[in-house]
Amino acid sequence: MNSSKTKPKRALLDEYGATSGKMLQILDYEGKVIQAERLPKLSPEEIVTAYKNMLYARTADQMAVSYQRQGRMYTYPPNFGQEAIGVAVGTVMRDEDWLVPAYRELSAWLAKGATMKDIFLYFGGHEDGSVLGSARNMLPSAVPIASQLPHAAGIGYALKYQGKKDIVFTFVGDGGTSQGDFHEALNFAGVWRAPVVFVIQNNQYAISHPRAHQTAAQSLAVKAEGYGIPGIQVDGNDYLAMVAAVQAADEHARSGEGPVLIEAVTYRRGAHTTSDDPGRYRTEEEEQKWAERDPLKRLKGYLLDHQLWDVAEEEPLISQYKKEIDQQFTEMENHPYELTDIFVHHYADMPDDLKQQMVAYEKFLNWKESQQ
Amino acid sequence: MRFVFNFPDIGEGISEGKILQWYVEKGQQVEAGDALVQMETDKVVADIPSPRAGVIVARFGKEGETINVDDPLVEIEIEGVDGEEARDVAREKPRPKSEEQVEEKGFGVVGTLEVAGDAAHLPASDEGAPEPSARPERRRKALATPVARAMAREMGLDIDDIRGTGPGGRVTKDDIRKHHPAPAEPAATTVAAPRVEHEPLSQIRKAIARNMIQSKHNAAHMTVIDEVEISELIALRERYKAEFEAGSVKLTFLPFILKAVTKALQRHKSLNSEMDMDNNRMIYKKYYNIGIAVDAPDGLVVPVIRDVDRLSFMEIARQLAELAERARERKLSMDQLKDGTFTVTNYGALGGRFGIPVINYPQTAILGVGRIEKKPVVKDDQIVVGRTLPLSMSVDHRIVDGGEATRFLNDVMRFLADPASMLIL
């Protein structure tokens, strides 16, 4: 490896800028380093930890789908195949930084401090899953597509106004880039030079709608040009490339230069949600092609190449994760749902007429009970 | 024709303006819209345009001079317009208050906003002061459904006077039906002989009052009145009177009347019935319990003889006597007072002739019997002395119509005029 460390990071955003047409890649599909000068500054321990986090996220994701199929949890959007992106953001993100998610970035959620119990609660139909008490400075899912992006811009403005050095990381999918809120948020953030890193997870599909039909733009990164902000397209299944890109964006935003748009190219290896059947709109060949580019496969290849990983560790590790995750799931199942919670959280003080409605309903419940 | 164009209120409620610069001269031809003068107000500096085309005849006011709104500005000669019309044109249509006309380009706003004049403004709010409607409690207002209120109104009652026994103290329809106004205050007594006497209402009096009102309120009373010539019946009674007395039973005309009524009821079921509004049906009774109104010492009672259709005349007579005695001694049992299907009231015993009896609700009819009189009657085209019995029958017109009432009474009279028909028909 040559002196990649001496190259200023800003050059990364220039060389791989929005209109360059280039996609940043450091690892090939087997995990071999193909661009050493772009390697991010990471210790071996950090890279191993990253792999373990991806493993945990994948395990948890598979178990979530399984719980749903068992009828113990409701509709769930799998993250299968996209693990590297969230883990990379988690590697760079600092404690006080804000995370404004969409809904399909499980590894980022976990990196921020959310627990599987939180996630199980949410998809188990319980509002407590959106409290995320153990994750600092994090918003819950945003179901209306791209509606979270203006929030991120607003938080960015607030951080500047408050003189803080923290920044905002926010996520959106390829489909979300068509929404008006995407345009408005990037525009506001650009005008305000708000410290926001916008991460597009381009997993090639918005449910059944392929990326090529979502926009006529040559890439999603190129849209950054319209807002006067830097954009970069990166291989989202390449953990090291993702970290390099996120680091560059982080520095840009945190130094007061304004927002950055990252397009992370990946593939949604699972269905849109557990109610979706991808066989209706894509081929097995295509799925197989992307299986070859899987993020865990590639990083494992890198680790094995550098003798940083022992495959024998994997099984027991996964077993341990499964036990922990199942424990979290049990806690979710035992988590009570209080009737009053339906009413008391809409206002700082519950208005009289809402109280009236609650009391009237309780009266009915008492009557019903007396009929047993 | 000439008209005078006055300095208009150009908005924002101004009252005066300073003439900065005249753009026109006397004798100058102007088009509608041409600027006449530049005015300065405390809001804007504005050009005032001419409302019409014409020739400037006169200018009013010098540059630097301050004039008031509605003061004359210029006089214009308009071609081809006659005098009256010109004056109307000159006068701006009066606006309610001054209005601010702001175009989209200028203020960035659309529309016309009303602007308050300087003269009047509201005083500060008395926020936090006790509400005007929080006064000491006035007379309590009754709680009642709209239906109940309508009922009270119909009955001419003030619903606020009625005590409510419904849920939450609500005044119910029943409360309204049972309500009777409080007795009027008796006149104050003087030192000399009292002009008014008070007597508390007895239970029986209260019951009678209640029943009378209930009957009159529910049944649609209609009365048919007639007389029947009963010489034959009188003769018949004479024949058997002694035999009855031998059995210690006084034979009056009542047993015959009861039998006649019963037989007639068998032919006219609607008079032996009850209207059951709650269940939307008529109840026709197949038994004949005739009540006899008795004038007892403390009031009217109506003991009942049961199953008159099955009793002999002797038995009826015997029961009549017994019930009358018990009534006088106030020894009637509940059983003897209930389950009547028809009532007979014999005020003839007291000397009365005709009446308009009140139905013993919830029965359907009542027969009033007056005193027998000797009267001239026509028989075979001859005037002879007849013995007539007056009958007054009230029926509930909701159930019995005129025709049926008449037919029934005719039957009763037939049986009484020709007693043998009771046996044969």
Add this chain to the structure above:
Amino acid sequence: MNIMNMVQAVNDALDIMLAQDKNVLVFGEDVGVEGGVFRVTEGLQQKYGADRVFDTPLAESGIVGTAVGMCVAGLRPVVEMQFSGFVYPAFNQIISHVARMRNRTRGRYAIPMVIRMPYGGFIRAIEHHSESMEALFVHIPGLKVVIPSTPYDAKGLLISAIESDDPVIFMEPKRLYRAIKQEVPEGRITIPLGKAKVLAAGEHVTVVSYGALVREVQKAMSLAKKAGISVELIDLRTIYPIDRETIARSVQKTGRFLAVTEGPRTAGMGAELMSIVNEEAFLSLEAPPTRLAGFDTVPPLARGEHHYHHSPERIFYEIRKLAEY
């Protein structure tokens, strides 16, 4: 004490709150440099700086959406929609996030935002500038909706709205912006949200109204007085949550109820107020609760709008029908 119209009263309230709380920001289209198309925010940017009072790109959803982010990060934005007819692009953010964030995070994140907008018609405006669609907001759980009818109330209610930790839609009846001048005390005054005001005590008919129509009802009351009808007038002020108690107490006394509102009749505020009367004062009713609302039409343009907006005569006509029922 100052004599102010509603524009000045709102400006005064914003001025006081900007001075009182560093977390308060004021932004929207044309509110900074120009001071707002109705001059409501005049002078504020000069006084407090362009990082606190500023103009945004032309994007209503973005204005409300970024304000959501600011709330979550601890600020108290007071945003302006230039006209109520232009709030619709922001509806997704309002329904999906502004109204909902507190509940879905079980109180972790509150949205103490105020969304101000001029609303209502009868000002000879072009299309889309005369809407009275407050019922749409009232129907969204999690919002508060406030409509003042006087300068004093505008100031007091706006300060309370900004200090409230709940999101408030603050709708200013533009017809009244300059039409009323009133004595307004200097400094901070507050009027509690959720409290209606009995403007006049009466015996025969309860009339509930708000916004620009309060004044028209007051004119109608003069006509009613001549006819011997005594009207109790209630200014609702907070359109949600509704002060049921004040309405109930009044109708329990008078037995007759009329709601006078501007917006379309079907599923409008009149229907809600009538329902409340039904629930709270049924046993006191002498006549059916009645609503006088706008037609179920788009508000007519200037040539026809006098048919749409209730005149004092029209209001009196309904009052008399009730009194004579």
